[in-house]
Amino acid sequence: MTRPPTTPDTPGRPLTTTPDGAGPAHDPAPGPDPTSETARSDGHGTVVRVAAVGDIHLGPDCAGVLRPAFAGLPDRADLLLLAGDLTRHGTVEEARVVAEEVADAGVPVVAVLGNHDYHSGEEAAVTQVLTDAGITVLEGDAVVxxxxxxxxxxxxxxxxxxxFVGRSAGEFGEPEMKAFVRTTRLSAERLALALGDLSAxxxxxxxxxTHFAPVPDTLAGEPLEIHPFLGSYLLAEAIDGAGADLAVHGHAHLGTEHGMTAGGVRVRNVAQPVIGRAFALYRLPVAGDGTASVPEAVRTAAPAHAPGGELISGAVRRS
Amino acid sequence: MIEFTAPHEDEYRIARLRERLAADDVAELGVQVEQRGTSVLLTGTVPTASRRDEILRLAREELAGLTVRADLVVACADAPDRWEELP
Known part of the structure; x- marks a missing residue:
């Protein structure tokens, strides 16, 4: 199915201009805001600007806290990623606060849920509230x-x-243990398939x-004893197997921002306590503009897609 | 019958506080509770000042009689002033 992003983008719009073409002149501060520069103009090619944050844990008492920062996104980023734990208890009421916070973001917002967002057993309703607000909520699917x-x-x-490798739970023994590990394995398999769809x-x-961490690198600072509850190497294996240019996660409040999978994919922990800001900003070079991250044969063989943002394979993999 | 000494009791009371912080009404999994000598230290990042106050109130209630120290940070909601290039 096709769904529009929060703000329709115009294919072909050069990244060197803001949506209104006015550049960073909106900033009343003396000198240009460095994060308002919308693309590299130094001959290195086009970049995509990714804003990302996780673990914002919003509730009615937090309404309006992040909205001012999100409102400036169109000048700084092409999309906003929300890496789960958007609410405190996973209630519909809290999800409405999240929806209100990003209502004026002005860029496409793509989210996954976190464990907190499942706590009240209302994850389907939480997803619906976020979806109704124009947020693309992914769980085993992908958006272009x-x-x-x-x-x-x-x-x-x-x-x-x-x-993680060498210190991980196995799908062995009691039914509860097998179900625990199987949950992770199936999740990693869905991620690999969704990444494969993006290549295609x-x-x-x-x-x-993701919400949970694919590597232990970004958990540095968390007690070693709880690493098995913070993520799984199966996610990294899926990412390396299918290929990606960046992996973004949350969940580990005491961790660090930077990590890398064994296959060389950069990993960023964007839990808000880790990044210490409303969101982090990353600028990735676009393949074909100097850096090839997708094989040319795959790119040229791909079908055309509607420009408004297309959700892939959602209904099939959600079950 | 086992009779706990005070330090043992303190350890279980601290464990109970951790459980309360993680429970339904609070759901703050990002707060660390550590015993430091005869006092208890709370660290971590919380979304608002009111949640910090709520956690401190719970800690003082659960650990009455112990010295509770807190270094809880309210999350920064400012937009970033820099980006990272990922070449």
């Missing part, structure tokens, strides 16, 4: 967004725990969005 005439793909799952769709940039 047009940025400056290029396809930027985001594949998302919440993910789950189990631990000819995306110039592919981003893996």
């Amino acid at each position: 967004l047009p940025v400056a005439g290029h396809k930027v793909g985001v594949a998302g799952v919440k993910g789950f725990c189990g631990g 769709a000819g995306c110039a940039v592919r981003i893996a969005l």
Whole structure:
């Protein structure tokens, strides 16, 4: 199915201009705001600007806290990723606060849910509230967004725990233990399939969005004893197997921002306590503009997609 | 019958506080509670000042008689002033 992003982008719009073409002149501060510069103009080619944050844990008492920062997004970013734990208890009331916070974001918003968003057993209703507000909520599916005439793909799952290579739980023994590890394995499999869909769709940039961590690198600062509850190497294996340009996650409040999978994919922990800001900003070069992250054969073989942002394979994999 | 000494009781009371912070009404999993000698230290980042106050109130209630120290940070909601290039 096709769904419009929060603000329709114009294919072919060069990243060197803001949507109104006015550039960074909106900033009343002396000198240009460095984050308002919308693209590199130094001959290195087009970049996609990704804003990302997780673990904002909003509730009615937080209404309006992030809105001012989000309102400036169109000048700074091409899309906003929300890496789960958007609410405190996973209630519809809290989800409405999240929807209100991003209502004026002015860029496509793509989210996965986190464990907190499941706590009240209302995750379907939470997803509906966010979807009604124009947020693309991914769980085993992917979305393709047009940025400056290029396809930027985001594949998302919440993910789950189990631990990392050499110190991980196995699908063995009691039914409860097998179910625990199977949950992670199936989630990783859905992520790999969704990333594969992005390659098939000819995306110039592919981003893996999860709540749980794919690598232990970004958990540095968390007690070692709880690493198995913070993520799983199965997610990293899926990311490396299917290929991605960036992996973004949350969940680990005491962790660090930077990490990398064994296969060389950059991982960023954007839990708000980690990044210490309303969101983090990353600028990725677009494949074909100097950096090839998708094989040319895959890109040219891909079918055309509607420019408004297309959700891939959602209904099939959600069950 | 086992008779706990005070330090043992303190350890279980601290564990109970951790459970209360993670429970339904609070749901703050990002707060660390550590015993430091004869006092208890709370660290971590919370979304608002009112939640910080709520956590401190719970800690003082659960750990009455112990010294509770807190270094809880309210999350920064400012837009970033820099980006990272990912070449």
